[in-house]
Amino acid sequence: MHSAIVTGATGITGSAIVHHLVKDSSYDKIYSFSRSNPGYKDNKIEHVTLDLQSSAQDMAKSLEGVSAEYIYFCAYLVPNDPSQLSQVNATLLSNFLEALVLTGATKRIKRFILTCGFKQYGVHIGPGKQPLLEDDPLLEKNAGGVSWPPIFYYGQQRILAEAAQKGSWEWVATLPEDVLGYARGNFMNEATSLGLYCAVSKALPGSELPYIGSKANYFAFNCWTSANLHAKFCLWAAMAPGAGNQIFNVMNGDTESFQNLWPRLAARFGCRIPDPMFPNGGVPDTKGFKNYESSTIRLQNKPPLKVAASALGLSADSVAEDPPTLFLQVDPEKWAKREDVNKAWGTLRDKYNLDQKAWDKATWDFLTMTLGRDWSCVASMSKARKLGWTGYADTWDELEETLQILEKEGVLPLLDQLKRDF
Known part of the structure; x- marks a missing residue:
């Protein structure tokens, strides 16, 4: 033993x-x-x-x-x-x-x-x-x-x-x-912030779910x-x-993208997918989605690609030289401070007896990075596979299971009630 x-x-x-x-x-x-x-x-x-x-x-x-x-x-x-x-x-x-x-x-x-x-x-x-x-x-x-x-x-x-x-x-x-996961009282979790954004968007007039980040991010590939x-x-x-x-x-073992996950989140919460999703063309330095505030954040360092630039034949390429930019067509930190958003959250909190700490400690700044970047983050699992690791998880299934736990724990409203009442 x-x-x-x-x-x-x-x-x-x-x-x-x-x-x-x-x-x-x-x-x-x-x-x-x-x-x-x-x-x-x-x-x-x-x-x-x-x-x-x-x-x-x-x-x-x-x-x-x-x-x-x-x-x-x-x-x-x-x-x-x-x-x-x-x-x-x-x-x-x-x-x-x-x-x-x-x-x-x-x-x-x-x-x-x-x-x-x-x-x-x-x-x-x-x-x-x-x-x-x-x-x-x-x-x-x-x-x-x-x-x-x-x-x-x-x-x-x-x-x-x-x-x-x-x-x-x-x-x-x-x-x-x-x-993606849950621990009681721990809200440093992408799923918590995404779930709160979706639930509140459902409660707002029109139940529209605009994508938070950049158009490039929407189509990028990532692992969870x-x-x-x-x-x-x-x-x-x-x-x-x-x-x-x-x-x-x-990694879970699959490769995902928000172009696949976002419509599924909208359908799950009963929200409407906007069309066009990127009314300003998704171009950084433009205004945000409709009446929401956008943000353009210029990072300070050269991209890590610079280290491999010579081996890749990119020594003089701007992609390996210029500091990258984050673009949010709906800045999540500014969104969470809006009067209409806080009123909608307060309605959900009081109606369903939700945990205020989840809102206060939500990691909106984490969404700024993960949804604002214009580059993919894909990793190989070959090293572990060669040693015999066979584990796999479907990212959407894991995200949905985490959201279900957040509902049971009083962080998010129960889905049936939310869809019925809004």
Whole structure:
């Protein structure tokens, strides 16, 4: 029988891993680590209250007598000062590892699974070479002759690899993209913001559902990751022969586009698809959709494609030189502050007893990036497939399941009621 530790057990990826560990009969002991008790009700689970921002010595006191063969590290902090992101998250991991050394728990570790993400490839900076591969060049300082902004995953992976080598155990880093899932009280989720946008649009006069982002984004191809699929992958990667000391993309396995997903969202919520969807031609620097405010955001850095430009024969091409632009024909942050939008939300909230925190904490800024960019984000799953990974999830099915959970949890109105009343 096996044992596991899950940090960030109240988050979307962490809670999914806990749920799948519970269902796995080969695990008989699961430690859930978080600052608050998630209230898991299973005899396998023992909760440990742990503040990962504390010192290694303080953490060691909380971890006395706690050890496991497999560690799933899903914790992540966003400091108020963005420039501290790398330092804060590197310290988070290094102090935790040092605490395990102090308690002697590292002697039992077989594999340590670190959840990272697609910022590994700089998708928040601009377009990269497609498809994205695990051995693509890192955006290190001066790579391709450019001084790149820091990406905190790199530091974490180095810290983990060094600790694993010293302790004679193995590590795995996963790279999911735009995770679809649910964790109680955690609204850092694309599905939550999209669901709120659709539900409120249904309640607004005309029930029209204009696309938030750019025309280029509407037709771009992207990948998503189900939190459940990611959890299954992590359990597989913990024991798969040959998977140790490696980085893996973790995608659902399909390639999707909002030209397919958006009409399905409209039909699901009973909204009307506008025609034309892009009345201004979808051209950046033009006005927004009808009476909505648009936004054009010019990013500051050259696109990650610059690193591969020479190998691709694009050294002098503007696509590898010019900082990219985000364009939102309906700026989601401005939309969420509109008087008519807040009145419609208030009506839904009061009528269906919805969670106000979901609205207050919705990640509209995340939609700004994911729907405003004009480049695709497609990754290959070949590396994991060659080692035997066969998992697959349909992105629309996963999105719809997440929306259904949000309805049951009182974040979104029940669909039948919403369609009946509006």
